Amino acid sequence: MTDHSPALLPTLKNYFGFDSFRGQQGSIIESLLKGEDCLVIMPTGGGKSICYQLPALLMEQTTLVISPLIALMKDQVDGLRANGIAAAFFNSSQSQAEQRLLLENAGTPELKLLYVAPESLSALSTVLDETHISCIAIDEAHCISSWGHDFRPSYQQLGFLKKSLPGIPIIALTATADKATRQDIVEQLNIPGAAQFLSSFDRKNIALEVRPGHNRISQIIQFIEQRPGQSGIMYCLSRKSTEKLAEKLQQRGISAQAYHAGLDFVQRTKIQENFIRDKTQVICATIAFGMGIDKSNVRWVVHYNMPKNIEGYYQEIGRSGRDGLEAHALLFHSYSDIIQLRKFTEGATNKELQLAKLERMKQFAEATDCRRKILLGYFGELLSDNCGNCDVCKNPPEIIDGTVMAQKILSAIARVKESEAMGTVIDVLRGAQNAAVLDKNYQNLKTYGIGKDISWHDWQHYVVQLINQGYCEIAFHQHNALKLTDFSKKVLFENWTVQFTHPSFVKEKMEVAQEKKTKRPKKDTLFDRLRVLRSQIANEENIPAYLVFSDATLREIEQQRPMSESEFLTINGVGKRKLEVYGDLFIAEVSHYIAEKIKRPKKNDTLKITLEMYKEGLALEEIAEKRGLKPTTIFFHIAKLYGDGEEVDIYKFITKQEVESVRKAKVILEGPEALKPYFDHFEEQMGYDKIRMALSVLERE
Template sequence: MLLKETQSKLLPTLKKYFGYDSFRDQQQLIVESVLLKKDNLVIMPTGGGKSICFQLPALLFEGVTLVISPLIALMKDQVDGLNANGITADFYNSSQEKFEQDAIFDKVVNKEIKLLYVAPESLSFLENILNETYFSCIAIDEAHCISSWGHDFRPSYQQLGFLKKLLPNTPIIALTATADKATRKDILEQLNIPKAAQFLSSFDRKNIELEVRPANDRVLQIIKFIRKKPSEAGIIYCLSRKSTEQLAEKLMQNGINAKAYHAGLNFIERTKAQEDFIYDKTQVVCATIAFGMGIDKSNVRWVIHYNMPKNIEGYYQEIGRCGRDGLDAKALLFHSYSDVIQLRKFMSGASNEEVQVAKLERMKQFSEATTCRRKILLSYFGELLSENCGNCDVCKNPPQVFNGTIIAQKALSVITRLNENEAIGTVIDVLRGAHNAAILDKGYDKLKSHGVGKEISWRDWQQYIIQLINQGYCEIAFHKNNALRLTQFSKKVLFENATVSLTKAVDIKEQQILQKEPKVTKAKKDTLFERLRKLRHQIALEENIPAYLVFSDATLKEMERARPMSESDLLEISGVGQRKLEVYGDEFIAEIINFMGDKKKKHKKKDTNLITYELYKEGFSIDEIAEKRDLKSTTIFSHLAKLYSDGKAIDIYKFVSNEEVEKVRLAKNELENPQALKPYFEYFNGEIEYFKIRLALTIIDSNS
C-alpha cells in the first residue's frame, strides 16, 4: 500500500503540473505501482496519457527518473513540454558538446532535474553515474522497439536487459502504444522483468473516424480533402522519399502549405521540417513513417496514408498521431494492390520475413474488409468489441449481410479439432475435405469435421474466415506460425447460439469512386475559440515554443464553453495547472472578457482594476486583497502594474527593488525576445519571480 502522505499528493501534483483534476483510465493504478517500486508494462494508445505514468512519479521520487527514448526529436519535444509545465528535465545525446554533457551530469548528481531523457545508444556514456544513488526509476518509452516480433524493431533496444541487473531495486516501467500478445511477452523477457504488473488499456480511439478508399486519383482526392480543412494540421504518410517530395510539391502548387520529411534530408533540414510543423508554421507534412514518433502535437486533426502501411501496428500508431486532444479527428487510408507488391519486395530476405508477410496480409485484409474497421483494429490487439463503432466508412455505409452462423460454427469447429495449431490454409483444406499430402500426413482426413464445408469454394472460405477474424471470433497467432486460435467470442458461437453476420464473398477489385466537388469551408473568423487560438499562437511565437504547449485545442474548447472570467474559474478548466495559470492566465481571461462584448469588457476591466485600487488605498496587503477578491496574488500584482502605467499613485517599489529593476533592464537588452516573461524567468534561473519581472518591466516602460 502507498503511504497516505504520498497518496494525498497525487491529485494536487497532477493538477499543479499537468492541469488535470482527475486521472484517466488506469493512470492512477500505474502511478501507484511505480511509486511502490514495482516493475510495470503499460500498453496504452497514443494520446492515452502514457507519459504521466512516469512523469508524475518522477516528481515524487527523491532521485532522477531515467527515460529511454528512441529519437532525439522525441526527447526534445518531451523535455520542452515538461519545462513548459514547470518540471525540471533535460536530455543527453552524443551530439552535445562536452561542457553540455558535463553540466547534465552535475544536474543528475545534485538532483537538480527530475527526468533525464537518453537514447539507448548513449547509455554507455552514463556508466559513471548510472547507479541507484542517483536514479530512482527507469522508464522505457516505445518499448515495442525491443522485440523482433514488434513492427519497429531496433537492435539498440536489445541491450536494455542489463538495466535490471545493474539497478535491481529500481523500478522499470516499459511503455508502448502498439504491442500484440507475442510482442508483450518478448518485452518482459528481454528486459528481465518477467513478473512486471501489466496494464492493458483500451485501444479504442473513438474520436478518430476511419476510412479506406481505393487509390484512384489520390493526389486530387487529397487536395479536395485538405481544402475542406483549411486551418487544420495533418500528416500524410508515404512509402518512399520520392513520393513525399513529389506530393509536397503538388500540394504547394495548389496553394497548400506543405513540406516533405524523410531520412534523406540532413539533420538540419529534418529538424526544421519537424519544428515548422510543431510550431504551426507548416500545415501539412508529407513524410515517411519515421516522422512524428512520440511527438506530442495535440492539435493534429487528420492523418492520411498515401500508401498502405506494412502492418496494423504501424497503421494504428500512425493514425494515433491525430486527435490526441480527444477532439474529432480523421484517418484516411488509400488502398492499392501495387503497394502490397512493393511492400512484399521490401520484406524479401528479412530475418523474420514470414512474420512480416503474414502481418502485411492482415493489413491488406483490413483494407478490403466489409465489417466494422474498429472491430478489426481492436481484435488485432486482443480487445473485442461487441457492437459496431458507427464511426468508420463501413459502419456509415454498411454492406448487405446474411446470417453466417452455420458457416462460422463450421470454421470454429475445425479450428478446435486442429487444436488451434494450423494456419488459415490448412483450416480451409480440412473444411473442404482436401486429400493433399499435408492433410494425409497429419491424419486430418480422419477428423469428424473433414469436408464439413465442401460446398463452399476455397476463395469464399478464405473471405469468410477473414471476416470472422475481423469480427474477433478467432485470431492469428503470428508467433505460432500464424495458427488460427479461438477467442472468448468463439464460445458464444459454438455453445451459446450467438448469431454471426457475414457479407457475401465478392471479387475484390479497385472501383472508381465518384466524389462530388466539396465546398471549400472557410475557418470561422470570430468565434471565441478562434480568438483564443490566435492569442495562443501569439504567445507561442513570443516564447518560441509550440502552440499546444501553451494550451491544447481541447483546453481552448473548454474555455470557449465555460467562459471563465476569474482565476478560480480558469483553474477549473482541464489542462490549466498552477504554473500556466500564473504565466498565461491574465491574458486568456482578458481575451474572454473582451469577447463578451464592448460594454461588458469596459465595465469589467474598469471594475476589476479600480476595485483593487480602492482596497490598496484602504491599506490592505496584497494577500488580503487577493483573499477578499478570490484572486491569486499574481493577478493583483498585474492590476497594480496596470494602475501604475495609468498614472495611479502606486508605491511600486514596495514590491520590487531598484536592484531587481536594474537586473531586468540589463536582461532586456540581452534577450532575443524581451516581450515575454518566460525568457526573463529562465535568464535569472527562477531567482526573480514572475510578478516582480512584470512590475520591473512596467517601471522600465513607464520611464522610457
C-alpha cells in the same frame, strides 16, 4: 514503504491539471510506487507518460526514461518544464560540461526525470545505482522485440538493467504490441513477473476511412481544403513521394513541407519545429516522423500508401486527436503498394513474419466489416457493436447470418489443434486431398469436407472476416497458425450470432464520396480569441502552443467561461503552475469576450478600468486587490496601455537602467519576438513583466 496514496490526486491536479485518473492510470502508478515491474499497453493519447511522470515526483531519486529519439525527448522535457517539473535529457548534442552537471544532479530534487537514448546508457554508468535512480521507464517498448513493427537492435541491450539493478522497478510502455510482442518484451527485459496492464485500444474520436488509390493527389487536396487551418500528417513510403506531394500542396497554397531521412539534422529539426509550433499546416513524411511527439492538435492523418502492418498503421493514426477531439484517418491503398511493400521484405531475416503482417494489413484495407472491429480484434479486444464512425459503417454492405459457417471454421481450427495457417484450415473444410492434409491424416477429422459446397475463395472471405471480428487470430510467431480466442467459445458453445458480408459484395469507390461541405467557422469566437492569446504566449516563451494549453482545454474554457481562479482551476489541463502563470490572462480574455458580447458600455473594458484606477492615483498593488487580479496582470495592463499611447508614467514601474539593459540585450539577441531569450539572457533575474514593459518603452520610442 511510504504510502503515497493520499498524495496521488493532489499531485495529478497540481502538475498535470486533471482531477481524476483515466482508465488504469491509477492502478499502474500504485503498482509502480510499490516497487513492482509493469508492462503498459495503452493507445497513443491514452496518458502513458503520466504513469511514470507522476510517480517520479513522489520518489526520492531520479526516474530514468529510455526513449528512442532526441526529438521525442525534447518534446517530453519541454512539456514537463511547462508544468513546473524538473526534467532534462542526456544525449550527444550536449557539451561535456552540460552532461557533467546532469550527472551531478541525478538523484536530487533538481532532476526528477532524466531522458536518455539506449545508445547513451554507457555514459551514465556512474549513476546507474539505487542511490541515484528510483525507477526506470522504457518508452516505445515495442522497439525491443523483433516480432514488433519497429524493431531496434539498440533496445536489445536493455536486458542488463534488471540484472544489474534488481531492486529498481522497471515500467515498459508502448501503444502497440500484439501477444507475441508483449511476451517478447518481458522476456528481453528480464521482467517475466511484471504486472501487465492492457488498456482498450478503442480511439472512438478518430473516424476511419479507406479509399482506392486512384487520383490520390486531387483527393488529398480536396480533403485538406475541406479542413482549413487543421494540422495534419501525410505518410508516404518514399522520400521522393514526400517531396512531390509537398510541392503539389504548396502549388495549391497549402502550407506543407516534406520530412525524411535524406534531409540533414538542422533541416529536419526546423521542419519539425515549424509543424509543432503551428507555422506549417501539413507535413508530408516517411513513417519515422511524429514518433512520440505530443502535438495534441493534429486533426487528421492520411496514408498516401498502405502501411506494412497494422501495428504501424494504428500507431501512426494515433498521432491525430490526442486531445480527444474529433480526428480523421484516411488510408489510400492499391495493388502497387502491395508489390512495393513485398519487395521491401526481400532479404529480411523475418521475411515470413513481415509478409504475414502485410497480408493482414491488406485484409484490413479490403475489408467489408467495421474497421474499428478489425483493429480492436487484432489486439485481442472485442467490439460487440459496429462503431458507426468508419466508412464501412457509414456505407454498409449486404449482411448474412454466418453463425454456422463461423462454427465450422472454429471447429476446424480446434480439430487441427490450432497449429495450421488459413490455407490448410480451408483445405480441411473443403475436403482437399493434398499433401498438407493427407500427410497429417486430417482426412480423418470430423470437420474434414464439411464445407465442400462453398468455394475456396468464399471460405477465405469468411475466415478473414472471422479474424477481423476477433473470433480467431493469427499467431505470426508460430508460422501464421490460426488460434481460437476467448470469444471463440461464445460462438461454439453459447450460440453467439456471427454476421458476415456476402462474398459477392464488392465495395467499389469509383469516385470519392462527396463529403458535406465544411461549415465556415464562426468568426471571432471565444475559442479563436483563446487560440490567439495562446499563440502570443507561446511565441513569447518560445514553446509550442499546445504546451500552454491543448485545444481540448481551450474548448472547455470556451464552454465553461471561468471568471475566477477557483473556476479556472476546475478546467481539465489547468494545474497549479499554469493557473499562476497563465490564469489571469485567460480569465481576462474570457471577461473581455463576455463584456463585448453582452454589449456592456466600453468603460467596462478591463484595460480602461485599470487606466481609470491608475489615473485616480491607486498603486499597482491596490488596483490588483480591488479588481481581484494578480499584480502581474495589472503590470501587463500598464505595459499595454503605455504601448497604445496612453498617458502613463512608465518609470513608476520600471527603472531607466532596466530599460537600457533590455535595449542592449535586444541588440545582442538580434531583436527576438519571444520574451524567453531575454529571460534566459538575464539568467532569470529579470521577470517577464519587466521585460515586456521595457520592450513597450522601446517600441514607443
